[in-house]
Amino acid sequence: MTAPTVRRALSVVAVAALTLPLAACSALSSSSDSSDTSAPADAEGALSVAVSFYPIQYLTEAIGGDYVSVTSVTPTNTEPHDYELSPKDVTALSSSQLVAYVQGFQPSLDDAISQVSGPTVLDLASSIDLVHHEDSEEHEDGEETDGATAEATDEGHDHGADSAEALDPHFWLDPVRMKSAATAIEEALATADPNHASSYKNNLDTLDASLDDLDTSYSQSLGSCERTTFVTSHSAFGYLADRYGLTQASISGIEPEAEPSLAEIADIKEVVQSTGTTTIFTEELVSPETAETIANETGATTAVLNPIESQPESSDYAEAMRTNLGELRTALSCK
Numbered sequence: 001m002t003a004p005t006v007r008r009a010l011s012v013v014a015v016a017a018l019t020l021p022l023a024a025c026s027a028l029s030s031s032s033d034s035s036d037t038s039a040p041a042d043a044e045g046a047l048s049v050a051v052s053f054y055p056i057q058y059l060t061e062a063i064g065g066d067y068v069s070v071t072s073v074t075p076t077n078t079e080p081h082d083y084e085l086s087p088k089d090v091t092a093l094s095s096s097q098l099v100a101y102v103q104g105f106q107p108s109l110d111d112a113i114s115q116v117s118g119p120t121v122l123d124l125a126s127s128i129d130l131v132h133h134e135d136s137e138e139h140e141d142g143e144e145t146d147g148a149t150a151e152a153t154d155e156g157h158d159h160g161a162d163s164a165e166a167l168d169p170h171f172w173l174d175p176v177r178m179k180s181a182a183t184a185i186e187e188a189l190a191t192a193d194p195n196h197a198s199s200y201k202n203n204l205d206t207l208d209a210s211l212d213d214l215d216t217s218y219s220q221s222l223g224s225c226e227r228t229t230f231v232t233s234h235s236a237f238g239y240l241a242d243r244y245g246l247t248q249a250s251i252s253g254i255e256p257e258a259e260p261s262l263a264e265i266a267d268i269k270e271v272v273q274s275t276g277t278t279t280i281f282t283e284e285l286v287s288p289e290t291a292e293t294i295a296n297e298t299g300a301t302t303a304v305l306n307p308i309e310s311q312p313e314s315s316d317y318a319e320a321m322r323t324n325l326g327e328l329r330t331a332l333s334c335k
C-alpha cells in the first residue's frame, strides 16, 4: 500500500491497524459500541460490519439480527457530517469484514475507505436514487417568497467545484429510499454470509413492512394541512419533503455547520412571514441560536425536528420518525 500525498497520517494508521494482533483489534472495535446488546461476542463468528452512522446501523442490526456484529464509526450524539475519524475508528474499519456507508456524506470516512483494503465496501449511494437538492445559498434568488417555488429555483446552477455535483445524502428521512438501502444491505449480508441468507431475507421482510407503515402514516397524516412549507435548521429533509408534497426551507444548507449569511437569514424570515409559518425547527446536535433569533423576530416558536443522524436517546429510527411526523403535523396545522 503506497500512501497518497494527502492524509498521510491516516494511511499510516490504516497500515498499522492491519498488522495489529487480532485481540487488540477486537478490543478496540467492541469498546466503541456500548449500546449493542443484541449481537453475540465478535469471537463467536458473527459477521463484523462497520457502518458509517446511525440510520445504516439501524438497518444493518434489523436485518443482521444475531448473526451480525455492528459497529458505528460515528459515535452516538455526534454530528456525522464533519466527523473526523480517529486512529481507533480506522482500526475498527480495517478489521471489519464489511463496511456500509453512503459516499459523499462524510469526507473523512470517504478518505479512510479509499485507503483501507481489508473489508468489502458497500456504498449505498449507488443503490439509492439520490438527487441534488438546492442548498440555502440559492435562496438569494428571492423567487421563493411564497415558499412553493423553492424547488423550482434550482436550475442547475452551482456554486463552485465542491458543491457542483453534490448529491443530497439524507435518504433515510424518506422511508421509501430507506427500503432501497435495506435491500442493498440484505444483499451484501447474504453474499458475505450465505449460510444465514434466509434469516436476513426474513428480517428484511419485517423491516420493509415497518417502513411501509411509516410511509403510509406520513402520506395519510400530511395530506390535508393548512401549510406545506416547513423551516428547518439544516436541509436534511429534502427527500421527505419531495415524497409528501411539502417544501423545506432551511437556515443552513446541506452542511449543518454552515453559517448562514445575513441575506440568507433575511430570506428565511421572508419565507416565514409569507407562508404564515409558526414553527422554526431546531435539532439537538446543532446550535439553535439562529433559529431562535428568527423565531423571536417573526413571532414563531421553535420545536425539535430530528434529522436522525445519531441514535435517539431512548428510542430508535422508527419511533423518531413518528415523533417527527407529529411535530410536522403540529407545525403545518394538519387535519
Ligand SMILES: [Zn+2]
Residues within 6 Å of the ligand: 081, 170, 234, 235, 236, 254, 256, 307, 309
Ligand atoms: Zn445532515
